[in-house]
Amino acid sequence: MRAWLDGDLSGVDPRAELDLLREAVASGADRGDDLRELWRALARIDPVACAELATGPRAVPHPIAVEACLVAVDALESVVAPSGLYPRLATLAPAAGPAVLEVVARRHPGADWVARLSRRFDPVPGRVHLILAAEVGALELACASCARAALVDGMAAAAGELGTLEPAAALIRQGRMEGAQLAAARAFDQRPDLPLLPTLAAVYGPELDPFLAGVARQLRRDEPRAILLRQATGLPLTREALAPE
Amino acid sequence: MGRPLLVGRGGPWPFAGYFVGRLDPTPRSRVCWAGRVAVGDDLELAWRATRAVRGALLRGGPIAEDRRRALSVFWTRLDGVHRSSLGSAEGGDISLLVVAEDAEGAAVSGVGLGAVHAVGPDAPASPWVSGNHPLLGHPGLPQRRPGAITVDRLPPWLVAVAPSELGAGDPVVGGRADGILPRCGVYR
Numbered sequence: 001m002r003a004w005l006d007g008d009l010s011g012v013d014p015r016a017e018l019d020l021l022r023e024a025v026a027s028g029a030d031r032g033d034d035l036r037e038l039w040r041a042l043a044r045i046d047p048v049a050c051a052e053l054a055t056g057p058r059a060v061p062h063p064i065a066v067e068a069c070l071v072a073v074d075a076l077e078s079v080v081a082p083s084g085l086y087p088r089l090a091t092l093a094p095a096a097g098p099a100v101l102e103v104v105a106r107r108h109p110g111a112d113w114v115a116r117l118s119r120r121f122d123p124v125p126g127r128v129h130l131i132l133a134a135e136v137g138a139l140e141l142a143c144a145s146c147a148r149a150a151l152v153d154g155m156a157a158a159a160g161e162l163g164t165l166e167p168a169a170a171l172i173r174q175g176r177m178e179g180a181q182l183a184a185a186r187a188f189d190q191r192p193d194l195p196l197l198p199t200l201a202a203v204y205g206p207e208l209d210p211f212l213a214g215v216a217r218q219l220r221r222d223e224p225r226a227i228l229l230r231q232a233t234g235l236p237l238t239r240e241a242l243a244p245e
Numbered sequence: 246m247g248r249p250l251l252v253g254r255g256g257p258w259p260f261a262g263y264f265v266g267r268l269d270p271t272p273r274s275r276v277c278w279a280g281r282v283a284v285g286d287d288l289e290l291a292w293r294a295t296r297a298v299r300g301a302l303l304r305g306g307p308i309a310e311d312r313r314r315a316l317s318v319f320w321t322r323l324d325g326v327h328r329s330s331l332g333s334a335e336g337g338d339i340s341l342l343v344v345a346e347d348a349e350g351a352a353v354s355g356v357g358l359g360a361v362h363a364v365g366p367d368a369p370a371s372p373w374v375s376g377n378h379p380l381l382g383h384p385g386l387p388q389r390r391p392g393a394i395t396v397d398r399l400p401p402w403l404v405a406v407a408p409s410e411l412g413a414g415d416p417v418v419g420g421r422a423d424g425i426l427p428r429c430g431v432y433r
Contacts, residue, residue, distance in 0.1 A: 205430015
C-alpha cells in the first residue's frame with residue numbers, strides 16, 4: 001500500500017478494489033500520511049471510482065482524507081455536480097470545511113450555494129469568499145453572490161481588506177443600503193483615493209446625500225473624513241455628518 | 246408638486262451620469278430637474294459632467310419666481326456650461342426634464358426624452374404625453390430654447406425615459422410607484 005500512497009496504482013482495478021483503496025485512505029489518514037498522490041493517481045485512471053471513494057456512501061470521513069482529495073477536484077467535478085460535491089465533502093469532515101471553502105471560492109465564486117458553506121466555515125461569512133475570489137479576478141461575481149445571501153459583515157470586512165467599493169455596489173443593487181454604507185466606509189477608510197462619490201452615485205442614484213451621510217458616519221479614520229469633506233460640496237447631510245462634534 | 250425623475254439604465258451602473266437638482270426662489274415657487282449626461286463615459290468622467298451641469302445651474306444664484314421666466318433662465322444657464330466638461334459626447338447625449346412651479350401652476354420642459362409618464366402613489370403609471378409631442382425628442386443640448394407645457398396641476402411624479410431605454414419596451418408603462426421610483430434612484 002505504500003506504493004499506492006506514492007501514486008503508483010499500476011495493475012490496480014479501482015472499481016474492483018475500492019474496499020482496499022478505502023482502507024488505504026482510512027489508515028493513511030489515521031496515520032497522518034500525505035494522501036495527495038494517491039488521489040491524483042486515482043483521478044487520472046478512474047474519475048468515477050475517485051468520486052465514489054471521495055464522496056460516496058462509504059467515503060472516509062476524515063479531514064486529512066477530505067483535504068487531500070481536493071487535489072482531484074477536476075476529476076471529481078467531472079462526475080459530481082459542484083453544488084453537491086463540496087457540501088458533501090464539508091459535511092463528511094467539518095474540520096476540512098475551511099479548506100473546502102477556499103477551493104470553492106476560487107473555482108465557483110458566483111455560485112449561490114457557496115454562501116451556505118461560508119456561513120458554516122468562515123468566522124465572518126463572506127470574507128474568505130470575496131478575498132479568494134478577488135485573487136482569481138472574480139470579485140464582482142462573488143460580491144453579487146454574497147449580497148444575495150446578505151453576508152454583510154463579511155462583505156464589509158473584505159471591502160476594508162481589499163480596498164474596493166465593489167461589495168458596497170453589490171449590496172446597493174440588492175437594496176441592502178445599511179450594509180452598503182458600512183462596506184463603502186470600510187473601503188474608503190482603507191483607500192481614501194477611491195472614487196467614492198462617482199461609484200456610489202452610479203449605482204445608488206443621484207440623490208446621494210442621505211446615503212453618503214450614512215457612509216460618512218461609519219468612517220473611522222481622520223484622513224478619509226477630511227477627503228470626503230472636501231469632495232462633498234452641495235451635500236449638506238454628508239457635511240453635517242463629518243462636522244466635528 | 247410634480248417631481249421630475251428619470252429612469253435609470255440597465256446594467257451594473259444604472260445611474261452613471263444622472264443628476265437631479267432643485268432651486269426654490271420663494272416658498273411658493275421652485276424649479277426641479279432630473280437628467281443625465283455622459284452616460285457612455287467612465288464613472289468618474291460621468292460624475293464630473295454631472296457636477297459641471299450642477300455648477301452651471303446653481304452658479305447664478307436665485308432663479309426667477311415666475312415659472313415661464315424661471316425656465317427661460319434655466320435654459321440660459323445650461324447653455325453656459327462648457328461643452329468640454331460634459332463628457333466625451335460634449336453634451337450631445339444629454340436628457341433632461343425640468344419642472345417650474347409658481348403660485349399659478351407649473352411649466353414643464355425638457356430635451357432628449359423618449360417618454361414621460363404621470364406616476365402617483367396608487368394608480369398605475371400612465372403616459373403624460375404621447376406621439377410626436379414636442380416634449381419628446383433626441384438627446385443633446387438644444388440648439389434653440391425648448392418650449393414648455395403649462396398646466397395647473399401636476400401628478401406627484403413625472404417620470405421620464407430616455408430614448409435609448411425604450412429599446413425593449415417602455416419600462417414604466419403600467420408600473421406602480423413602489424416599483425418605478427427605485428428605478429429612478431428614489432428609495433422611500
